[in-house]
Amino acid sequence: MELVLPLPVRLPLHVPLLGGARTASIISVSQADALSDGELIERIAADDHDAFAELYRRYARAVLGLSLRRLGDRGRAEDAAQETFASVWRSARRYDRSRGPAAAWLYTIARNAVVDSLRRSPEPPADVPESPSGEPGPEDRAEAAWSAWRVHRALETLPATEREVIELAYWSGLSQSEVAGFLGVPLGTVKTRTRSALHRLASEIGEELG
């Protein structure tokens, strides 16, 4: 479907990433959305498919994002994402809530799937540079990957109306006025939703902010 924008702006990204369309293909769940990530994993250990669908809804994009960031190849990243969730099924019984947050447990599983993918098909060795590279080192990359993971996961907690203004504002290059025009809502509504979304994200990513 092609979208016609009412504004003379360039949308470098896929616009139809707004909540409703994205989640429509995911299995509807009942009650599972009220559970914490840890509770969902515990239910998955008891073979609860609804709990798995809800966990997938919350983390699928974060897992794919992590895989893409590290592997750089869309096909391999999708394979790694699938392997991650297959591992969740297999490993849920070993999850122990007292040993850390569920997000970290899932992150470890996703990272292991990426590492396994790299082992199967390692990256070609890079030429040794003559001068130190200005690019981030492994530690910085790992920290950035973890931060992105938390942000992507937190985005899934936002109401659809707030998530769409954030996505349009941050990754579609639209000003607040342009977002308002695109969505057909008053500018004040866009500003209110944006601030509310940032507050929610701040709460969700609490420890990231110190």
Add this chain to the structure above:
Amino acid sequence: MSPDFDELVGDDLAAAERERLERVHALLVAAGLPPELPPRLASPPPPPQAPVIPFPRRYRTAAAGVAAVLAVALLGTGYVIGRGTTPEEAFALPMTGAGGAKAELVVFAKDAAGNWPMELTVSGLEPLPAGSVYELWLTKHGELTESCGTFSVSAAETEVPLNAPYRLRDYDGWVVVEHGSTNPVLRTAAI
């Protein structure tokens, strides 16, 4: 291009809150757009099946050989053990018939499966034509009720292992008939 933070939040926030949201803003910019799910990832994957690890082809013959050797060894062991433990005799009944035919029916203790193993030693019965056999029956009120097996005789005295998978107290005796007939050629006293 990242959005202008001031445009997003305005200028009426407390300093601490503004700093907090600005850090969220920085994280959002650094994280980048989470990728859209392609069609193949649109639905959660089904639970994986337990992996089936195929036995390497080159070992299959060896494995079959090992299995055969083990089977023979187990059979042999069972035979030796079984041969060495004669079941305890529960009781023995004489059987009598016309023309000097007679037999002894030895009933052994009931086994774990609830069967009564028996051994019938017969003498004086006429060998039957090919295709015909004698049959041992449990009787109740003089009627043939449950078969305990068939046998043939080819010598003056014949020993036949038989079996009674029934509750003997429900019956009142045994008879031997020619298979297909109801006329006893041997019978016990009442049990």
